Amino acid sequence: GRGGGGGRGGGRGKGGHGDRGGGVRESITQRNYHENQKEQRREYGQERKFEGAGSGEILQTNYTQGGLKIILRKGNIQEEYSEGIVNTISEDLDLSKGAVSNAILKAAGPGLQSAATDEARSNRLAYGDVVVTDGYNLRCQRVIHTVCPHWDQGAGSAEKIFITMIRVCLSKTEKHRLASLSFPAIGTGNMGFPKGLVSKLLLQEVKDFSQRRNSTHLKEVAIVVHPSDTQTVDCFVREFKGQTQGYTWQSSQGSGQSQHSKSYVGQSQHPKSYVGESQQPSGFFGQVTSPSLGVYSMQIGHITFEVSSGDITKESSDVIVNSSNKDFNLKSGVCKSILEGAGLKVELECSEIVKSPSFQPCSMIVTSAGSLPCKYIMHIVGQNDPEIIKETVYNVLKKCEEQKSTSVSFPALGTGQGGASPSAVADAMIDAVVEFVKKKKGKIVRSVNILIFQTAMVTEFHKSMKRRVGEIVEEKGILTRLKDTVTTYFMGPSDERSARENFVMQGEEFAPTVFQLCAESPQAVSHARDWVKNLIVKEQTEKTIKNMYISQLSQGDVEKLQAMQRELTVRICLEKKGPDSLIRLAGLSRDVLTADGLIRDMVLDKERAEYRRQAAFLVSSLVEWQYQDYSGTMVSFDMFTNYNLEEAVRDNSKVTIKINNKDYEANVAHKRAVKIGGKREIELLRKDLKGGSIHNKSSSV
Incomplete structure (x- = not known):
């Protein structure tokens, strides 16, 4: 399932679900509903007695030094009796996406979707964002909805975002004065996080939270794993028993791919930073x-x-x-x-x-x-x-x-x-x-x-x-720091340098590198100083990339720019101004040239994606591909799959498509799709919406 965590909030201010909120945004019907829910809980003895009342078998139980109870349970998260449960959602807030979120939505009722959309106050969330709603028909008071990043093989910031979102979920629980909280196995499904890593991080963060916060409200945390997910169950059982799993992620030479090697150590420790990992883009301003x-x-x-x-x-x-x-x-x-x-x-x-x-x-x-x-x-x-x-x-x-x-x-x-x-x-x-x-x-x-x-x-x-929003706070690597210090020493303070050298970042606190020049005369010292100064200046260059598609760079793309900035020691300044967007580069000539090529490839990918989107949109108005589901109902494909199928008609070829998240090979000539690695066959239907030559129009786009 999808999962995540994000910015703090939701427990303060005037929100309908805050500790001190006055129900400003909550309708009378909703208030009556919530009061009825509380009354039913009192009637059945459930009010504030959710602890330990899960839906499945308890496998392990641990206690922290602060007295927080941690339970590992096999079961369904949507059936949990807990004052709060964590739900993992997609960036577009569609709760029907993802196994965990869809199960919770079905159990809670459609009101949960409306509440999540209202609380988000936006059509999309970023990785790490959090939305808190009431539980509606669930056996809980609050649902903490989170957005988890995809696993990046240890090459980016996914692990750190994961850690932050767990901390925020726990903090939300305390702010809402909840006594118990249930987590699913966040990130182990479609997000692709290693199951052993998730078990280690989740358990460690709960323990750290208990130690740091000395919680006054939260008394129990349950980790609920679906019974069919035996591998995840095994990983959590080992972690609860202290048979911790250590992970090292090291970039392969030449291939650029990260390789995962697993080893075991005697005591449970917080995972060390990945070897060769790009650090979190710590200079980036996220969305508000x-x-x-x-x-x-x-x-x-x-x-x-x-x-x-x-x-x-x-x-x-x-x-x-x-x-x-x-x-x-x-x-x-x-x-x-x-x-x-x-x-x-x-x-x-x-x-x-x-x-x-x-x-x-x-x-x-x-x-x-x-x-x-x-x-x-x-x-x-x-x-x-x-x-x-x-x-x-x-x-x-x-x-x-x-x-x-x-x-x-x-x-x-x-x-x-x-x-x-x-x-x-x-x-x-x-x-x-x-x-x-x-x-x-x-x-x-x-x-x-x-x-x-x-x-x-x-x-x-x-x-x-x-x-x-979108600004980049430049950081300095070791080479940049050396370069800045030498430049300052030989060329004077930064405010006296020419505009061409303004890429030098100021204010970094570090031990200066000192060049001591000794010679027989002041003239010789001056000559040596000028020689080094000229050497520094000659190797510097600046470059500006202007392209309207720069404005479409995502947060993930900006993270890549941040990593590139550190790796190449190149200052990268991004200015998003619609069609006038640009990126400025400054640094060593060879590094600027490398960065320029990489960035132009990124922008070209955005341009191609936009052209493909336009083509897919045009084709969707001319032809519609559908498939037959289990009930015999014909279901329309999404716009891009529709486009891929029509391209296959033009090329008279087969194409791989996804149906219910499973890979199928589609034979457009026979209107059939066969599951890859299986025998199931699904009927396809092509509807010509307007007639005429579809292929010529799509090709022109």
Whole structure:
């Protein structure tokens, strides 16, 4: 089945399914339905008693150190008695696609499809996105719908997206105050993830969540595997027993294909990074999504950035940020709410730190959370200068990384009594996250939330997020860093260089490479310096690719550009402007030439795909191919299969097509399709819709 996870949200703001939502988008009929559902659960003793009441045989049971119960069960996910279940869906939100999603849809009823579409507020979702709905006719309160990427053989970011989506699903469960959650074997079906890898990642992430969050609501997690999937069952059983499977993915020399070798180690450990794996495109701004009303989320590299209106004292992030004064005893505005919610203990901690003999005036101190649901409070000295706000946010993120905190929540710094412009603050806070990602300062911090008390101010942050969509944050490899340092040393600061050399990226924190020039005279030193300087300049070049089809590059294509940028040490700047879209390249001449060829091939593929789509659309208006299903009903093929069949008529050849996700060889002359590797034969029908010469028209396209 399909599966995934994505941006945080859905539990805050004004959404119909949020912790504090007022049912703004929920109709009276839906409210009555939900109340009836709750009443029925009370009547049958099901309310808040879903734990351990699954549909099948329990194979294994483990407990984490935090007391979280983890169950492995054979059964059907749609029959689970659980307060929440995870559903795996396609990017177009069609719940009838995929075995898991279709089974859940049939059990829940058509209302589930409408709810998912309404909550998504979009026609398509990206890999890693999450939508939360009610359970309707299912035996659960909430369904957490997720979008899983296809397995990329360890060559891209699929594994990291998978890990993030599991974390977000667990976080959603806690935010919705659910006591139990059931996962299917996400990604092991059509998505192609290795079953052993899924069992390792899923179990490890549940354990890590229990250890990190010290969950106050979630008490049980069930992993439900279909009884017929014996291989997946075996992998999970071994993982539960501690017979862990280690995976190494290494790129074959010459072939460009990834090879999978499996080995076993004694203790269960989190999977190591794949050998030769392209790291996640950590500099990419993802699409802005709205997991629920008033909540906006986007991916900035490996960090999920989310903005919503809400009460920061209710946040269960590892860290919340308190904007105070230089003595850390401010009691007004948001600061007052935080200190009152945390209790006297936190006030005393602040006082003890400030009054201790060794205390030096600083911009930040860290205390416990007191009575708040977070783990720590970082108290900072409030500022209203956007540049200082940016620096402060960056320092908070570094501190979170040092103390191994995975999530942090900020108020909108400086916008209250500080009087700073909300738009400028939004840009500054996002810039700080970008800087943190760009400088590769963190692997642990995964979630940054901005909680805004004034609802109207959310709009300014949303606008700032939308302006960033599709931008690429350039990162530096080792060669680029060396090149930048040498250029700075020999050619002066970057703002003094010519426009031709502006590809050099600034601000990276790294140990500089120092060239020491020794000679008999100042003239000789100057000559050597000029020689190296000219050597650097001669090997640099820039190139611009302009093509209207650049605007059709997908997120996956941008990820390829990011990987190409790292591998070739070439700066790649993508500007999507409709028919005027372009890509700028800058770097070593030979590397720019290589990148230029690869990118032009990518764009050509988009152009060919568009031509094929137009041809298929034209053909679909002239002729319609159908096949006979089990009930004898004639079912129309999709537009592209229809086109392939008509092309086979033109070429008088056979063609491989898919019927119900199975491969068939179609003989268009005899109007028959035979299952490949089997004997089943299906009747085909060709309907001429308008008459005339179809082939000549399609060929001209």
